[in-house]
Amino acid sequence: MFRAARRIFMDYLHVTRGLSFDDAEHISKHSPIFVNKLLDMVKDAVKEPVDGSEPMFKSKGKKTEMRDERVSKALVRQFNYYPINEFEPFMESIGLKPSEYEPFLPQDLIFLADNETLLSNYHVLCNYGVMRTKIGRIYREAAEVFSFDENVLQSKLQDLEDLGFSKTSVIKLVISSPVILVRDLNTEFKVLQWLDDVSIERDWIVQFLYLTKSYNWIKMVDVPQFFSEMGFEKEAIGILIRKNPDFLLDGSGKALFNAVSIMIKAGSKKQDLFDLFLNFPNIRVRYFAKNIIRGEQFLAQIGASEEDIKKFVVSNALVLGSTTVKKANSILTNLCVGRKRLCKLIMDEPHRLMEYTLGSKVDRLLKIDRAHESLSAKTKFLKSIGFVEGSDDMKKALKSFRGKGDELQDRYEFLVKSGFDPKDVVDMIKSAPQILNQKTNIVKSKISVIVNESGYPLSALVSFPACLSFTIERTKSRFLMYNWLVERGGA
Secondary structure, eight states: HHHHHHHHHIIIIIIIIIHHHHHHHHHHHHHHHHHHHHHTTTTTGOOOOOOSSSSSSHHHHHHHHHHHHHHHHHHHHHHHHHHHHHHHHHHHHHHOOOHHGGSSSSSSSGGGGGGGGHHHHOOOOOOHHOGGGGGHHHHHOOGGGGGGGGTTHHHHHHHHHTTTTOHHHHHHHHHOGGGGGGGGGGHTTTTTHHHHTTTTOOHHHHHOOTTTSSOOOHHHTOOOOOHHTTTHHEEEEEEEEHHHHHHHGGOOOOOOOOHHHHHHHTTTOOHHHHHHTTOSSOOOHHHHHHHHHHHHHHHHHHHHOHHHHHHHHHHHHHHHHHHHHHOHHHHHHTTTTOOOHHHHHHHHGGGGGGGGBBBOOOOOOOOOHHHHHHHHHHHHHHHTTTOTSSSHHHHHHHHOOOOOOOGGGHHHHHHHTTTTTTTHHHHHHHHHHGGGGGGGGHHHHHHHHHISSSSTTTTHHHHOGGGGGGHHHHHHHHHHHHHHHHHHOOO
């Protein structure tokens, strides 16, 4: 039935309404919604007869043929008594949906032939080579084009060719950026002067246009100006744009500036951005920006501090921007690790992110031997302050240390900041390694009692560091006992 309806509709447009065969054929073939609407109008007239007026037994082909005949007759009667609004199927045939073309339907016309200006400009575009199904986009974004007087549209197309664009490029331009047909071309295409300066041809840049996207050519001039302000020479700007046309075209430069904004917020300086663009990955700019944002969210979810995230983004922008990382919960589950370990792993080895991209297989990490890890950290610390690996002093210290190995460095640095000479601190640790088993606030309290309340210098603790191992109460009791002995000549 549908094919029969479409055929009768084409005959109506061509024979009855006088449209050219090409126009009638295109409209009938590319307006399925309207054809179905026609079928709904005559659905009662094409129902199967139930009064026995037709043979009960007939072949399937014969049955279809008779149904099509009923459809054809019903539609012919419909067209004779109820003229259709020809603008609806026309708008649908040029690529517009009903919700898009309804605002454009004329209030006082139903026949296409009555709007000669519309058809004239439509034919100019068709004859120039613009696909009929793409003309709807021009209508939607620059409806004024179809009100142009005779020869105006043809002149506009020629003006674009005069700017140095080939006919093929002009077609892509008017489909992707219809507004250029109603604007001043000299104002619209200021970026062309920049392209000339960096030896980029018109047709070369146009080949990267997407017919489904819109472009603002006026805004594109901001891109080469931005690179120039960063310090890039014209030749370098040309190399950048040739390598990444998206810098210029993606969002008419908007995607580039979004990426720059993200990097600046993270703390990137001019030189950081310069280096980034020189080595920009083979990825669209908008996806680069999205990956950075996704990466920041991922780092926050695994416990990285805001400051660490900013430093990571600046230092590893190329890795982060090139990687569409999985969600944190997915990675944690697949690796079978905690957030703290994963965070440390990523911070220490940023390239690990490349293993956690969407679609990649993530294998479980090997379990860590906590005791071995702690022993390694303690040994590493002792070697860093001058202990000889395998020596008696190191064995004594390792045997005395309790707790986590990564806490030792902080406690050592606290003693140095308290006024001890680093060499003296090492001697103190060799003599009484257990002093590093205490938290810094506790050691601070003990030093205060010995120095401020008892009046002894810090050097006294170098000679007797084990005193820092005693509780404050025990320390005070010892000093009271010592003072009692002094008063009686016993010390």
